[in-house]
Amino acid sequence: MNIIEVKKLTKKFGDFTAVNGISFSVKKGEVFGFLGPNGAGKTTTINMLTGLAKPSAGEIRIAGYDGSKEIKKVQQIIGIVPDESNLYDEMSGLDNLLFCASLYGMKKEVREKRAKELLEQFSLADTGKRPFKAYSKGMKRKLTIAAGIIHHPAILFLDEPTTGIDVESARQIRRLIKELNAQGTTIFLTTHYIEEAERLCHRLGFIVAGKVIKVSEVQALMEEAQQENVVEFRTEPNGLDLEKKLVRVFPKIRIKASTGHSIRITSQEPIELMPFMKFFAQEGIKVSEAKIIRPSLEDVFVKITGIGIDKLKKEKEGKRR
Amino acid sequence: MNKLMAFWSILTKDMKNYYLKPPNISWGIIFPISWTLMFFIKSDSTVDLRQILPGVMALSILFGTTSMLAVTITFERKSRSFERLLLAPISLNLLMLAKTTGAIFFGIINAFIPLLFASLMIDLSGINWLTTFLGVVLIAVTSTFLGLLIAVSVSEVFEAQTFSNFFRFPMMFLCGLFIPLEKLPVFLQPLSYVLPLTYGADLLKFAINSAGSIRLWVSLLVLIGYALVLFLISTHNIKRKWIY
Ligand SMILES: Nc1ncnc2c1ncn2[C@@H]1O[C@H](COP(=O)(O)OP(=O)(O)OP(=O)(O)O)[C@@H](O)[C@H]1O
Ligand SMILES: [Mg+2]
Numbered sequence: 001m002n003i004i005e006v007k008k009l010t011k012k013f014g015d016f017t018a019v020n021g022i023s024f025s026v027k028k029g030e031v032f033g034f035l036g037p038n039g040a041g042k043t044t045t046i047n048m049l050t051g052l053a054k055p056s057a058g059e060i061r062i063a064g065y066d067g068s069k070e071i072k073k074v075q076q077i078i079g080i081v082p083d084e085s086n087l088y089d090e091m092s093g094l095d096n097l098l099f100c101a102s103l104y105g106m107k108k109e110v111r112e113k114r115a116k117e118l119l120e121q122f123s124l125a126d127t128g129k130r131p132f133k134a135y136s137k138g139m140k141r142k143l144t145i146a147a148g149i150i151h152h153p154a155i156l157f158l159d160e161p162t163t164g165i166d167v168e169s170a171r172q173i174r175r176l177i178k179e180l181n182a183q184g185t186t187i188f189l190t191t192h193y194i195e196e197a198e199r200l201c202h203r204l205g206f207i208v209a210g211k212v213i214k215v216s217e218v219q220a221l222m223e224e225a226q227q228e229n230v231v232e233f234r235t236e237p238n239g240l241d242l243e244k245k246l247v248r249v250f251p252k253i254r255i256k257a258s259t260g261h262s263i264r265i266t267s268q269e270p271i272e273l274m275p276f277m278k279f280f281a282q283e284g285i286k287v288s289e290a291k292i293i294r295p296s297l298e299d300v301f302v303k304i305t306g307i308g309i310d311k312l313k314k315e316k317e318g319k320r321r
Numbered sequence: 322m323n324k325l326m327a328f329w330s331i332l333t334k335d336m337k338n339y340y341l342k343p344p345n346i347s348w349g350i351i352f353p354i355s356w357t358l359m360f361f362i363k364s365d366s367t368v369d370l371r372q373i374l375p376g377v378m379a380l381s382i383l384f385g386t387t388s389m390l391a392v393t394i395t396f397e398r399k400s401r402s403f404e405r406l407l408l409a410p411i412s413l414n415l416l417m418l419a420k421t422t423g424a425i426f427f428g429i430i431n432a433f434i435p436l437l438f439a440s441l442m443i444d445l446s447g448i449n450w451l452t453t454f455l456g457v458v459l460i461a462v463t464s465t466f467l468g469l470l471i472a473v474s475v476s477e478v479f480e481a482q483t484f485s486n487f488f489r490f491p492m493m494f495l496c497g498l499f500i501p502l503e504k505l506p507v508f509l510q511p512l513s514y515v516l517p518l519t520y521g522a523d524l525l526k527f528a529i530n531s532a533g534s535i536r537l538w539v540s541l542l543v544l545i546g547y548a549l550v551l552f553l554i555s556t557h558n559i560k561r562k563w564i565y
Contacts, residue, residue: 082404103409
C-alpha cells in the first residue's frame with residue numbers, strides 16, 4: 001500500500017523550476033531515500049509534502065489525505081526533522097520536547113513520560129536541562145529528531161539526518177532510524193551519502209536538477225549494475241609484462257593491471273578461477289589474494305545520473321559549517 | 322481540546338521566553354513609566370494630569386505591543402523556529418492568535434501602569450471603568466495586530482522596529498492626544514481619521530474625561546474593523562510568503 005503518492009509535482013520560484021513534474025510513491029513501512037546533489041530539489045520536495053511550501057502544480061496524497069487541502073490532518077500524523085535544527089535556543093532540551101509534544105495535543109503526563117524516555121534513548125538525559133543553544137551539533141540533531149518523533153508519527157521525514165555530524169553520532173542516528181522503521185514507522189529521508197542510502201533504504205529515488213530520474217529497490221539497482229563479473233588478483237611480481245602475457249593467453253577476457261601489484265579481470269561471463277591460478281603457478285607468480293569485486297551503489301549512481309561521485313562528496317563537505 | 326492545549330502552550334512559551342525575560346520586562350515596563358513621568362512632571366496642575374492620562378495610556382499600549390511582535394514573530398521566523406509552528410497541526414488563525422494573545426495582555430498591563438501612577442496623585446472618581454477597559458483592550462488588540470502586520474512584512478528584527486516607528490510617531494502626533502484634532506492643520510485632519518489610534522484615544526478620553534469627540538459606537542466599530550482587517554492581511558501574508 002502506498003502511504004505517499006506524488007504525481008507530476010512541480011515547484012517554480014519565478015522562472016526557475018526547482019522541482020520539475022516528479023512522480024513517485026512511498027510504500028507503507030519502508031525506508032524511502034531521496035538521493036541527489038546540492039540544489040536537486042530534495043528539501044523543496046519535503047517542504048511541499050509537509051506543508052511548508054505550496055506546489056505550483058501536481059498532486060500529493062499522504063495516508064489518503066489531500067496534501068494541500070487536508071494538510072493539517074496530514075501534519076497530525078507526520079514527523080519532520082529539517083536539515084537545520086529549528087528548536088528554541090533559549091529553552092532547555094526537555095522544555096523543547098515538551099513544547100513540541102503539546103503542539104500535537106499530548107497530555108501533560110504522557111508528554112513528560114515520553115520526553116524523558118526520548119532523552120534517555122538519545123543519551124541526552126544528562127543534558128536535558130541545558131539550553132538548546134549550548135548543545136553540540138550532534139546533540140542538536142539528535143534532539144531535533146527526538147522532537148520529530150515525540151508524537152509517534154506514522155511517517156517520518158528526515159532531511160539529511162547525518163550531514164555535518166561526527167561518525168559515532170551518525171551511526172547512532174542510523175541505528176535509530178532502523179529501529180523506528182522496524183517498529184512500523186515509514187521513513188522518507190534525503191541524503192548526499194550513497195553509503196547511507198545503501199545501508200538504510202529499501203527503495204531509492206535519484207533526483208537531479210528537479211527531476212526524478214529513477215526510482216528503484218536498492219537490491220534491484222545492485223543487480224542491475226552486476227552486468228559484469230570482476231575479479232581482482234593481488235600478485236607478485238607484477239608489471240606490464242604480466243598483463244601482456246595474460247592478454248595473450250586469455251584473449252576473450254578484459255585484463256588490466258590496476259595498481260603496481262594487482263590485476264583486474266573483467267568478463268561478461270562468470271569467471272573461472274582455476275585457469276588463472278594454473279597460469280600464475282606456471283609463471284611462478286605468487287597470488288596473495290583473489291577477490292570478487294561487486295558493484296557499489298556508487299557505480300550505479302554515477303551510471304544513472306552521470307554525476308561524478310567526487311562531485312557529490314565534495315559538495316556535501318562544504319555545507320553547514 | 323487538542324487545539325486549546327497547543328494554543329495555551331504557545332502562549333505560555335512566549336510569555337516565559339520573551340515577555341517575562343528581564344530585557345523585555347524592563348523595556349515594556351520602563352517605557353510606560355517614563356512616558357508617565359515625562360508627561361506628569363511637565364503638567365503642573367492636577368487637572369492637566371487627568372487630561373493627559375488617556376494619551377499616556379494609549380501610547381504605552383501602542384509601544385508595548387508593537388515592539389513585542391518583532392521578537393515573537395520576526396525573530397522566530399529568522400531563527401527558523403517559526404517553521405515548527407507552521408508545521409504543527411493547528412490552523413494558521415489559531416496559531417497567530419496564540420502568538421499575539423501574549424502581546425495583547427502585555428499591552429493591557431502596560432496601560433494600567435500610568436493609571437496606577439495617576440491614582441497615587443489624583444482623584445480618579447468619575448471614570449467609566451467599563452469603557453476604559455474596553456478601550457484599553459481594543460487599543461491593545463488593534464496595535465498588536467498592527468505590530469503583527471509589520472512583523473510579517475519584514476525579515477529582520479531591526480527592520481520591524483524601524484518600520485514600527487514609521488507608524489508610531491505620526492500616530493502619536495496625529496491621534497488627537499496632545500494636539501486636539503480640531504487644532505491640527507486642516508490637510509492633516511483626514512489623515513488623523515485614518516489612524517486607528519485616533520479612535521482608541523477618543524474612546525479613552527470619553528471614558529476618563531467624558532470628553533470624546535467621536536461617537537462611542539463609531540470608535541468601537543472602527544477599532545474592531547481595523548483589528549479584523551490587520552489580522553486577515555497578516556495571515557494572508559504569512560500564507561503567501563512563509564508557506565511559499
Ligand atoms: N525560496 C526559494 N526561492 C528561490 N529558489 C529556491 C528557494 N528554495 C529553493 N530554491 C532553489 O531550488 C533549488 C532546489 O533547492 P533545494 O533546497 O530543494 O535543494 P536540495 O536538493 O535540498 O539541496 P541540498 O542538498 O543543498 O540541501 C535550488 O536551486 C535552490 O536554489
Ligand atoms: Mg536540502
